[in-house]
Amino acid sequence: METVKKLPERVIFPRGARIAGVGIANDHFTGTAWLQMLAPDDTTFHCPVGNVTFEPGARNNWHKHPGGQILLVTSGKGYSQEEGGHVQVIREGDVVRVLPGVKHWHGAAPDSWMSHLAVMPNSDRGDATWLEPVTDAEYQAIPYP
Amino acid sequence: METVKKLPERVIFPRGARIAGVGIANDHFTGTAWLQMLAPDDTTFHCPVGNVTFEPGARNNWHKHPGGQILLVTSGKGYSQEEGGHVQVIREGDVVRVLPGVKHWHGAAPDSWMSHLAVMPNSDRGDATWLEPVTDAEYQAIPYP
Numbered sequence: 001m002e003t004v005k006k007l008p009e010r011v012i013f014p015r016g017a018r019i020a021g022v023g024i025a026n027d028h029f030t031g032t033a034w035l036q037m038l039a040p041d042d043t044t045f046h047c048p049v050g051n052v053t054f055e056p057g058a059r060n061n062w063h064k065h066p067g068g069q070i071l072l073v074t075s076g077k078g079y080s081q082e083e084g085g086h087v088q089v090i091r092e093g094d095v096v097r098v099l100p101g102v103k104h105w106h107g108a109a110p111d112s113w114m115s116h117l118a119v120m121p122n123s124d125r126g127d128a129t130w131l132e133p134v135t136d137a138e139y140q141a142i143p144y145p
Numbered sequence: 146m147e148t149v150k151k152l153p154e155r156v157i158f159p160r161g162a163r164i165a166g167v168g169i170a171n172d173h174f175t176g177t178a179w180l181q182m183l184a185p186d187d188t189t190f191h192c193p194v195g196n197v198t199f200e201p202g203a204r205n206n207w208h209k210h211p212g213g214q215i216l217l218v219t220s221g222k223g224y225s226q227e228e229g230g231h232v233q234v235i236r237e238g239d240v241v242r243v244l245p246g247v248k249h250w251h252g253a254a255p256d257s258w259m260s261h262l263a264v265m266p267n268s269d270r271g272d273a274t275w276l277e278p279v280t281d282a283e284y285q286a287i288p289y290p
């Protein structure tokens with residue numbers, strides 16, 4: 001298994017601030033994650049863009065976006081899953097489109113950092129709804145190639 | 146001046162097909178450019194995403210997006226200008242937001258390839274309006290650092 005050992009400060013776009021992990025109250029992630037907003041949410045574009053970086057093993061909770069989400073993977077290797085579907089392994093250069101209202105989660109693989117741009121169009125339809133975590137037991141049960 | 150000598154096949158995302166240059170009828174570009182769509186335009190997301198690569202000196206015509214545009218520069222060095230404003234030099238990691246209806250153009254620097262992701266939110270507001278080219282005389286008159 002390929003291992004990304006060192007967290008990059010930037011993969012083209014800056015890593016940003018730590019938003020989850022030890023010492024940070026964040027109910028939407030398991031493990032450590034970083035966020036750099038690249039475009040704000042506003043009432044003109046309705047399309048915030050963020051750069052999200054997950055340490056190995058880190059992932060977000062199940063959640064839904066009323067306007068959908070487009071993930072553009074810029075680095076490393078990770079997981080993406082929609083409710084009722086298999087876990088997909090995602091890698092640098094992959095694009096994932098999650099339809100509005102579809103329950104899903106995404107995060108790093110066990111042995112690799114993963115960074116993706118997250119494009120959130122139609123943000124005027126409302127904020128993400130955050131749901132239950134992907135438990136350690138569930139995460140560790142994912143068959144890893 | 147930094148020179149990007151060889152056109153990369155991909156900078157994370159694939160370069161895609163040549164859409165302008167010798168032998169291709171394209172009224173919207175000067176010089177050679179490539180496009181790989183990463184997310185299609187559709188009636189759910191209203192947010193196509195493309196990866197655009199310009200050879201040194203290549204640029205698009207002046208144009209406007211009814212829904213605005215977000216450029217995320219992934220490689221090289223280029224130019225971006227809004228009508229009435231100065232030419233901005235843009236580089237890997239830069240983000241440019243162009244408001245709806247604002248006349249603008251973007252492209253490579255004279256001595257560098259440039260690739261950017263182009264996010265086009267609110268595509269339900271209509272297609273881009275393409276206008277006059279940036280002439281060679283205008284392009285060559287840009288003060289280059």
